[in-house]
Amino acid sequence: MAISPPPTYVRRPERWDQPMDASMTDADVAWLRSRQPFASLDSAAFPRSTPLDGVLRNDCRLIRCEPGEIIVREGDYGSSAFIVLAGSVSVFVSQLSPESLGRTEVKTKSWAQSLQAWWATSRHAEVRTAEQVAISSGPKIGQVDDRPAIFMQDFSAMIRQSETVSLGPSELFGEVAAMYRTPRPATVVAEVEATLVEVRWQGLRLLRKDKRFADQLEDHYRKNWLRIHLRELSLLRYVPDDSMDRVVKATALRSFGRIEWNNDFRRTQKLTSREQIENEPIVASEGQFPTDLIIVRSGFARASRSYGTGHQTTAYLGAGHVFGLAEAAHCAFRPENMPAMVLQQSLRAVGFVDTLHIPIEVVVEHVLPHVRRSELPTEVRHLAEARLGLNGDRRRIDRSAEHEASRYKANDIRVLMGNTSDHTGRLEFLVENRLFNGAQAMVIDLHRCTRCDECVKACASTHDGNPRFVRDGLQYGPLQFVQACMQCSDPVCMVGCPTGAIHRHTETGVIQIQESICVGCGVCSSSCPYQNIRMTPVNDLKGNPYRDSRSGLPILKATKCDMCQSQPTGPACVSSCPHDALVRIDLTRSEPLERWLEKR
Amino acid sequence: MAREALREPSMEIVRYDTMKLSIRQRRVVALVVVISALMVWLAGAHWIDTTLGRPEVYSGATLLACLVGLMAIGMRKRLVVLPLWSVSTWVQVHIYTGLFACIVFAFHVPAIVANGVFEGGLSIMFLVVAASGVYGVFLSRTVPKRLTALSSQPRFDRIQWHRNQLAVAASDIIGELADTPDRSVVVSFFDQSLQPYFASSLSTRYLLFPSTSYRRKLLAELMELDRYLNSEVQLAAKRLAALIRHRDDLDYQNALQFRLRAWVVIHGSLSVLLIVWSLVHAYLAIWMHGR
Numbered sequence: 001m002a003i004s005p006p007p008t009y010v011r012r013p014e015r016w017d018q019p020m021d022a023s024m025t026d027a028d029v030a031w032l033r034s035r036q037p038f039a040s041l042d043s044a045a046f047p048r049s050t051p052l053d054g055v056l057r058n059d060c061r062l063i064r065c066e067p068g069e070i071i072v073r074e075g076d077y078g079s080s081a082f083i084v085l086a087g088s089v090s091v092f093v094s095q096l097s098p099e100s101l102g103r104t105e106v107k108t109k110s111w112a113q114s115l116q117a118w119w120a121t122s123r124h125a126e127v128r129t130a131e132q133v134a135i136s137s138g139p140k141i142g143q144v145d146d147r148p149a150i151f152m153q154d155f156s157a158m159i160r161q162s163e164t165v166s167l168g169p170s171e172l173f174g175e176v177a178a179m180y181r182t183p184r185p186a187t188v189v190a191e192v193e194a195t196l197v198e199v200r201w202q203g204l205r206l207l208r209k210d211k212r213f214a215d216q217l218e219d220h221y222r223k224n225w226l227r228i229h230l231r232e233l234s235l236l237r238y239v240p241d242d243s244m245d246r247v248v249k250a251t252a253l254r255s256f257g258r259i260e261w262n263n264d265f266r267r268t269q270k271l272t273s274r275e276q277i278e279n280e281p282i283v284a285s286e287g288q289f290p291t292d293l294i295i296v297r298s299g300f301a302r303a304s305r306s307y308g309t310g311h312q313t314t315a316y317l318g319a320g321h322v323f324g325l326a327e328a329a330h331c332a333f334r335p336e337n338m339p340a341m342v343l344q345q346s347l348r349a350v351g352f353v354d355t356l357h358i359p360i361e362v363v364v365e366h367v368l369p370h371v372r373r374s375e376l377p378t379e380v381r382h383l384a385e386a387r388l389g390l391n392g393d394r395r396r397i398d399r400s401a402e403h404e405a406s407r408y409k410a411n412d413i414r415v416l417m418g419n420t421s422d423h424t425g426r427l428e429f430l431v432e433n434r435l436f437n438g439a440q441a442m443v444i445d446l447h448r449c450t451r452c453d454e455c456v457k458a459c460a461s462t463h464d465g466n467p468r469f470v471r472d473g474l475q476y477g478p479l480q481f482v483q484a485c486m487q488c489s490d491p492v493c494m495v496g497c498p499t500g501a502i503h504r505h506t507e508t509g510v511i512q513i514q515e516s517i518c519v520g521c522g523v524c525s526s527s528c529p530y531q532n533i534r535m536t537p538v539n540d541l542k543g544n545p546y547r548d549s550r551s552g553l554p555i556l557k558a559t560k561c562d563m564c565q566s567q568p569t570g571p572a573c574v575s576s577c578p579h580d581a582l583v584r585i586d587l588t589r590s591e592p593l594e595r596w597l598e599k600r
Numbered sequence: 601m602a603r604e605a606l607r608e609p610s611m612e613i614v615r616y617d618t619m620k621l622s623i624r625q626r627r628v629v630a631l632v633v634v635i636s637a638l639m640v641w642l643a644g645a646h647w648i649d650t651t652l653g654r655p656e657v658y659s660g661a662t663l664l665a666c667l668v669g670l671m672a673i674g675m676r677k678r679l680v681v682l683p684l685w686s687v688s689t690w691v692q693v694h695i696y697t698g699l700f701a702c703i704v705f706a707f708h709v710p711a712i713v714a715n716g717v718f719e720g721g722l723s724i725m726f727l728v729v730a731a732s733g734v735y736g737v738f739l740s741r742t743v744p745k746r747l748t749a750l751s752s753q754p755r756f757d758r759i760q761w762h763r764n765q766l767a768v769a770a771s772d773i774i775g776e777l778a779d780t781p782d783r784s785v786v787v788s789f790f791d792q793s794l795q796p797y798f799a800s801s802l803s804t805r806y807l808l809f810p811s812t813s814y815r816r817k818l819l820a821e822l823m824e825l826d827r828y829l830n831s832e833v834q835l836a837a838k839r840l841a842a843l844i845r846h847r848d849d850l851d852y853q854n855a856l857q858f859r860l861r862a863w864v865v866i867h868g869s870l871s872v873l874l875i876v877w878s879l880v881h882a883y884l885a886i887w888m889h890g891r
Contacts, residue, residue: 114681446748450740450860451756454687458680471755478748568683575686576677579740580623599622 021061036170059203065190087194124543261351299353315418438486458576520556
């Protein structure tokens with residue numbers, strides 16, 4: 001009998017192996033338990049595996065802020081919320097100028113400026129002036145305890161000029177951005193020396209075990225944000241206010257998967273397609289009776305149906321897409337003797353998805369009567385027409401909204417139900433590699449690309465002699481998805497930047513780096529799941545590397561594709577391709593890529 | 601800001617795509633433009649001829665203007681910072697201007713290859729540049745598909761690095777073999793044939809005329825050793841065979857990518873020579889006419 005080799009024993013990783021702040025002590029936890037809102041939390045509500053003390057010790061950190069320190073910036077992405085423990089902070093209700101946050105607006109160069117810059121190109125790569133490397137005006141970068149911090153200059157004048165709200169002890173901010181992966185809605189600055197506790201997303205979720213805390217969080221979201229989010233859905237645009245009140249009240253908020261999906265991405269990429277899909281948290285299962293209309297609020301999900309012994313991807317869904325509409329409409333419009341339609345597909349979270357669930361009875365009563373017939377899925381349209389033929393026009397549309405509605409196209413329904421494609425293999429590829437995250441992905445048609453590298457040379461000549469992408473990447477058939485920043489719709493690279501140097505342009509959506517406040521920590525670079533951000537040492541005008549005056553280490557800056565925002569040509573890679581082989585394309589929708597391929 | 605969180609999926613993102621028309625539509629539009637331009641040009645030539653003007657000066661001036669226009673693409677490629685249409689638009693204009701110039705050339709010259717060393721040489725130079733242009737279009741339309749069909753898509757500047765990696769991997773396979781009697785068979789073949797193959801750089805002959813004959817020869821020889829090997833060493837031989845195929849793919853990539861790059865250099869250099877020659881020809885023609 002063969003003797004099996006002895007097993008190798010390893011310790012199973014545990015939830016809190018990596019605390020948010022390893023220096024949190026028992027004394028800190030005890031002190032936190034004495035402050036509001038933690039003092040009033042019911043520790044019995046927390047399971048033994050994740051006790052309240054454990055949450056405070058592992059998912060929280062204490063931070064001390066000095067007056068004028070910017071805690072969060074409007075437009076930033078973050079995965080943590082803050083509770084004021086001592087002192088006070090100011091929330092800037094009105095929008096602040098980018099300069100006051102240390103960011104300068106990128107201006108498109110004129111012809112003369114472009115020519116001048118081209119002529120004056122240094123023979124050394126990555127050359128910067130001293131002003132470009134370190135901040136000279138606007139906010140100041142300082143050190144508070146052991147972390148870099150950025151301070152608003154002339155804070156008192158800014159307070160006087162702007163509309164602000166003051167938050168004091170036990171008040172919470174930043175939770176909406178943390179829980180729902182949305183941009184921070186406002187800038188928050190420490191008014192006086194303040195002590196805050198920063199709670200990461202996982203901890204915030206656990207703290208919701210306490211009913212009062214959870215209700216407080218949910219009430220805040222429901223009161224301030226949910227109605228706005230629902231109103232932005234084209235499907236709900238005709239729903240009158242009284243019905244909308246019912247919808248808001250009945251809507252449940254759910255999350256699936258891990259918000260830091262980028263940490264798992266490299267591991268899941270190694271799995272087979274079947275394993276990947278089986279590992280994805282399930283939101284709704286094929287074959288079950290529909291209970292809710294599901295709206296994707298943020299993140300991504302995959303709709304799939306059983307095929308053979310596996311699952312075939314039928315669509316990918318992003319923010320604003322709905323799932324289960326056909327089944328809900330079938331329930332509403334079917335004759336009484338017709339059985340209800342079960343869910344035709346499953347919905348799974350790809351990485352992370354945040355969803356809104358409207359119970360089906362509320363959908364039938366308060367939503368569907370206000371949906372245009374043309375916006376109903378084709379498979380149930382005939383039922384709706386038959387029902388309407390008997391009962392007259394069920395639509396109770398506010399005609400004044402008709403003008404607003406004109407911008408919605410006839411194919412709304414296709415758009416609303418997610419991104420589908422006749423080319424299943426390509427759809428599976430985009431989902432498996434999470435390429436659907438890219439709003440400006442660089443795609444090369446290898447059947448036309450002569451590998452001349454003109455795109456790389458053009459990029460280098462417009463970016464300090466150093467290209468901002470690598471002409472290499474994942475390949476599907478003749479399509480190469482190049483390693484260039486895709487200006488993701490879920491920019492995980494922006495989570496965790498200590499100074500807010502990496503930010504999204506409010507108009508173009510391009511994610512850009514303000515080098516003067518980039519401290520070179522590399523958080524964005526290591527967070528990017530596609531490895532499209534590189535840390536680069538910068539040089540002075542003579543080509544000598546800049547070094548930190550304190551540590552002597554080289555000054556590093558995060559570099560990535562900025563879509564050549566300052567160039568009058570647009571992205572140099574696109575305009576320099578001699579064979580129309582390269583395109584910057586929105587992969588968050590399947591249609592642009594399909595249209596581009598049709599033209600070839 | 602939070603209002604943007606649930607962005608409508610139909611919201612339009614600025615799209616950077618140089619192709620406004622499909623490739624077929626673009627071809628049709630370009631041909632219509634060339635034919636129209638040619639008809640206008642022929643009407644002009646006819647009018648000059650009937651008014652006892654000098655149609656050869658008219659056609660020569662047109663040709664020279666075309667050549668200057670054709671050369672301008674080189675400058676455009678260097679001035680990537682200026683919004684002077686995309687380079688792909690310039691390439692299309694270049695191709696169809698070249699076609700137009702060839703037709704004008706046929707009207708301009710008394711014979712396809714003119715008499716005399718200077719004039720004959722200029723005719724031949726024009727024909728060579730035109731032929732290299734046609735060859736370039738052929739290359740740029742066929743080679744990418746051949747490159748894409750290969751197993752990997754290395755960058756030209758990284759090919760040598762990949763070759764070195766393969767050589768290391770092959771040595772590692774030999775190094776990992778257990779000391780069995782059949783090991784010496786593979787080691788001996790490796791030392792005699794494979795090691796020099798993996799260590800060699802690309803030969804000029806392969807660069808100009810890539811062929812799979814040497815790969816096939818090596819693979820056949822390796823296969824013949826199979827009968828002397830046990831299953832473990834056979835597996836190593838199969839891994840070596842995979843590396844041989846990979847190396848040959850790399851060499852093929854190198855040869856094809858080199859061909860594309862060499863063509864650009866040759867076509868560009870010949871074009872410079874042609875325009876200088878044409879300018880001298882134009883000067884001489886005007887000077888001779890004056891005398």
